[in-house]
Amino acid sequence: MIRIVLVDDQALFRAGVRMLVSSQPDMDVVGEAGDGREALEVIGRTCPDVVLMDIRMPVMDGLTATAELLKLPQAPHIVMLTTFDLDEAAARAIQQGASGFLLKDAEPEFLLAAIRTVVSGASVIAASATRELFAHFTTETTPVPAEFSDLTDREREIFELAARGLSNSEIAAREYLSEATVKTHISRILAKLALRDRVQLVVFAFEHGLV
Numbered sequence: 001m002i003r004i005v006l007v008d009d010q011a012l013f014r015a016g017v018r019m020l021v022s023s024q025p026d027m028d029v030v031g032e033a034g035d036g037r038e039a040l041e042v043i044g045r046t047c048p049d050v051v052l053m054d055i056r057m058p059v060m061d062g063l064t065a066t067a068e069l070l071k072l073p074q075a076p077h078i079v080m081l082t083t084f085d086l087d088e089a090a091a092r093a094i095q096q097g098a099s100g101f102l103l104k105d106a107e108p109e110f111l112l113a114a115i116r117t118v119v120s121g122a123s124v125i126a127a128s129a130t131r132e133l134f135a136h137f138t139t140e141t142t143p144v145p146a147e148f149s150d151l152t153d154r155e156r157e158i159f160e161l162a163a164r165g166l167s168n169s170e171i172a173a174r175e176y177l178s179e180a181t182v183k184t185h186i187s188r189i190l191a192k193l194a195l196r197d198r199v200q201l202v203v204f205a206f207e208h209g210l211v
Helices: 011-022 036-046 062-069 088-096 108-119 127-137 146-150 153-163 168-175 179-193 198-207
Strands: 002-007 027-033 050-054 077-082 100-103
Touching: 002 011, 002 036, 002 108, 011 027, 011 108, 027 036, 036 050, 036 062, 050 062, 050 108, 062 077, 062 088, 077 088, 077 108, 088 100, 088 198, 100 108, 127 198, 146 179, 153 168, 153 179, 153 198, 168 179, 179 198
Parallel strands: 002 027, 002 050, 050 077, 077 100
Antiparallel strands: none
16 A cells, blocks of 8 residues: 655645545555645654655745655655746755656646656656756756766666656667666666666756766
8 A cells, every 4th residue: 555645735735636546446645734844744653655745835845844854764755746847946856856746737647657656666757857857957067976987888878868858668769679678777877876766867967967
C-alpha cells in the first residue's frame, strides 16, 4: 500500500485529490496539512511514501518544508504541485532533491501514474520538461565533478542524449541499441554520478554546463 500525505492550503483541492487517491486499491491517504509547518508534523507522525506538496502556502511554504524533509535519513518522495509550467520554485525544489513536479490541472490518471512512478524510484516529469525548466532558470554553472571522468565514451554519449530530454526508446533508435542496453547504461551513469534519477541527471548537466 502506497502511503500518501497531501499538503495544500486549499481544503477543496485536498478533498478532490483524496477522493481520487482513495479510489485506488494500492493507495491510502494517511494525512493532510494546510501549510508546510503542519506538514512536517503530520509527515513525521505518519511516515508516508509520497508527499504531494503545494509550493505556495502560508506559515511555511512548500519549498522550505521540502528542504527540511529532505534532511531526513528516510525522506519520502516529494512531488511539488504548481499552477505554472515554468516555475522557478519548482526548479529549486528539484535541485534540492524533490522527485519532480506536477501541474495542479494535470489529468487524474497522470497524477495516479506519477505517484506509482516515484515509488518505483523514477521521476514524475519528462526529462524534456525538466530540461526546459532548467534552460529557463539556470544562469550560472559550476565546475564539472571529477566523477564525470569515470564515464566511458559511450556513457557520455548517452548522458548527453538523456540530458537533452530523449527517452530510452529515442536513445536506443539513435544509437542502434536495445532499450534494455540503454537502461543499463543510464543506471550505470546514475550510479557513477550518485544521481537518483533522470531528473537529477538533467539538473546535473545544466548545473555543470554539460548541455
